[in-house]
Amino acid sequence: MISASDDRRILAGHLALFVALYAGYGALSPFLPLFLDRRGLSAQEIVWLLAMATLVRMIAGPLAGRIADGRGRVRPILAGAAALAGLAAIAHLAVSGFAALLVVGLAYAMLTAPLAPFSDALALSASENGRRFAYGWVRGAGSAAFILATSLVGWLVAGFGIGAAIFVGGGLFAVAGLAAWVLPNGTVPSAENPTQRRGVSVVLANRRFRRVVLAASLVMGAHALHDAFAVILWSRNGISAGIAGLLWSEAVAAEILVFLVAGPWILARLEPGRAIALAAGAGALRWGIAAESVTLPALVAIQCLHGLTFALLHLACLKEIARCVPPDLTATALTLYGPLGLGLSSAVFTLASGPLFASFGASGFWVMSAASLAAVPLAMGLARNDPSHSDAGVHR
Incomplete structure (x- = not known):
């Protein structure tokens, strides 16, 4: 005890x-x-x-x-x-x-x-x-x-x-x-047996893990256009650098609030798959509004959603990974999830953001909204299949 x-x-x-x-x-x-x-x-x-x-x-x-x-x-x-x-x-x-x-x-x-x-x-x-x-x-x-x-x-x-x-x-x-x-x-x-010593291959063969990484990659990757061009877009629409800094601070404050309070409360009531779906839906809403409005009230409202699109997503994904990956492969799974999975997604979406913004401006956020929305069925698939009903690490 x-x-x-x-x-x-x-x-x-x-x-x-x-x-x-x-x-x-x-x-x-x-x-x-x-x-x-x-x-x-x-x-x-x-x-x-x-x-x-x-x-x-x-x-x-x-x-x-x-x-x-x-x-x-x-x-x-x-x-x-x-x-x-x-x-x-x-x-x-x-x-x-x-x-x-x-x-x-x-x-x-x-x-x-x-x-x-x-x-x-x-x-x-x-x-x-x-x-x-x-x-x-x-x-x-x-x-x-x-x-x-x-x-x-x-x-x-x-x-x-x-x-x-x-x-x-x-x-x-x-x-x-x-x-x-x-x-x-x-x-x-x-690791305690020869099968588990094949760490990377065992984790990558885990169907639930692959689904988590794909869903998270879509939701996190969809932040790329905002991270690269939001301040430029805001500046072109008369929002000062000082206000832009406050908007970024608001997003981080929402992130911290979800990490400390709201996230654990949500995950005590929702399965990780449903929480990932909630984060993905919040992303679709956030980027849809960003595509249509650059008014200050709209930006203040959608920056609050960062707590869901980033912090809740992270908490839910880590909880799901802990459930579906053998405990002795946690570090392997998290390095595949973070530096490899999310890192690759961020790079690809960032490269795509340049042409999107150059061609469509704020309307490019509709592509990011669609990417977030595409993660919803992936996440709901996790929610429909509780890993507690089968052997962890053997979800094919």
Whole structure:
């Protein structure tokens, strides 16, 4: 039996990990392209570097997940990768020129690939065993830390230069590594039979897992047009940069609210498949309105839906993955779901968004609405087949 003090200790450990990790992302990610620009890279070189980093993450994430699951070493590998990612981040300050920055950038991409999925795997395992610990609490704290770090580092950059973002981000990744290393002991089971050692193939053969990834890829990918061109569209329609910033902050606030409160409440009442369908329906509504109106009241209303289209989707997908994938393959599944599945979807939808916006402007959001709507029947298919009625990991 886990005591209340054990629950608090476990929760505090995971909060420290998620806050440090997402603060590190918030400190570094928004400012890395500017740093590369200040180092003299051309726009084309920056695009190539970032694109190749994405490719490396898509390969390194599942590979790291399989190694961690096969050896039952999720926490130590997470701690080591986070600490080394911090060093790789700071190494950006010591080099210049495209070739050197590419080497450092790819090392940084490889080391950061498993950080979020492994943190999720540990938090999911701990929350299943603790009585007063919900995964959404620590993930919501991470989102809040990301925004706070981005804001504070913006001030530091203004006062001390762009290098401050790299240094602070690298330091926070190192802190995340320490937080992972000292986490209270939890269990992410290791492989116990030869079949489960074929981690990637077993997970990919799982029909329910493939359905989750496809549904999530459609809903998350549909954010691409908004992420790339919303501020440009708003600016063309008379919305100032200050108001645009507030609209983005509103979306993040809705995300945090769902992670902390609304999401766990919804998932206590809906099966994960139905919750994914709800997120997909919210996406179809959100992008449909975005296609037809750029008035401020409409934008304020639809930014609130980000809590459903992102946070609820994430919570529901992770809950469904935990139900349908063998526990000893959690890290493998989450790296396939995140860096590979959602990463590939984001890249494809982002590439499509440029021609869409150039040709149709705001009306291009109808394509994103249709993509979200296409995820609804996939999600409802999950809801019609409860995995508790069959052996987990054998859903063909």
